[in-house]
Amino acid sequence: MQIHANVSEADIGTVIEGQLVEFQVDAYRGRIFPGEVVQVRNAPQMEDNVVHYETIIAVNNDERLLKPGMTAEVSIITAQRHDVVRARNTALRARLPDSIRPEDPPSEEGMEGRVYLIDGERLVAKRVKTGLSDGVYTEIVEGLEPGDELAVGLSLRAGGEEERRSLFSGSQAQY
Numbered sequence: 001m002q003i004h005a006n007v008s009e010a011d012i013g014t015v016i017e018g019q020l021v022e023f024q025v026d027a028y029r030g031r032i033f034p035g036e037v038v039q040v041r042n043a044p045q046m047e048d049n050v051v052h053y054e055t056i057i058a059v060n061n062d063e064r065l066l067k068p069g070m071t072a073e074v075s076i077i078t079a080q081r082h083d084v085v086r087a088r089n090t091a092l093r094a095r096l097p098d099s100i101r102p103e104d105p106p107s108e109e110g111m112e113g114r115v116y117l118i119d120g121e122r123l124v125a126k127r128v129k130t131g132l133s134d135g136v137y138t139e140i141v142e143g144l145e146p147g148d149e150l151a152v153g154l155s156l157r158a159g160g161e162e163e164r165r166s167l168f169s170g171s172q173a174q175y
Contacts, residue, residue, distance in 0.1 A: 002058060003056070005074045007053050020077045021034065021057050022077065036058050090153070092114075115150050
């Protein structure tokens with residue numbers, strides 16, 4: 001069986017034959033199926049002013065669970081890293097009010113990101129070097145340790161009770 005997937009021109013440069021694919025179908029929502037890219041077609045297709053390229057993915061359907069015409073949510077694995085420190089992307093985009101935002105550390109070559117580390121009762125701005133991202137988490141190559149807690153927003157305390165407007169802390173740096 002094959003999946004005919006449309007890959008946007010922004011992403012097609014990282015897709016090559018032989019890459020592994022993971023996909024889901026609505027009929028088996030909790031299950032991830034494997035596949036492999038077998039062809040990237042060169043004929044561009046335009047739909048709603050978006051250029052994409054048809055990519056053919058081979059799928060083993062020995063269990064006969066997959067049916068022709070099913071819609072698949074496809075992830076082509078273009079790179080992988082194991083045992084890395086990662087942080088939620090919200091921590092890399094945190095915006096804090098001037099009144100509590102610590103001074104940014106000096107720029108360092110290769111350290112293109114900035115996070116706010118929670119150090120006891122205070123915040124410390126820290127430069128980080130980032131790596132791969134899956135859209136939710138980003139690999140932190142340098143600048144954080146496993147277990148570091150990062151600010152991702154702001155919680156206000158009014159009259160002794162906490163009013164949560166967004167997350168302030170949590171186990172945001174993970175190993």
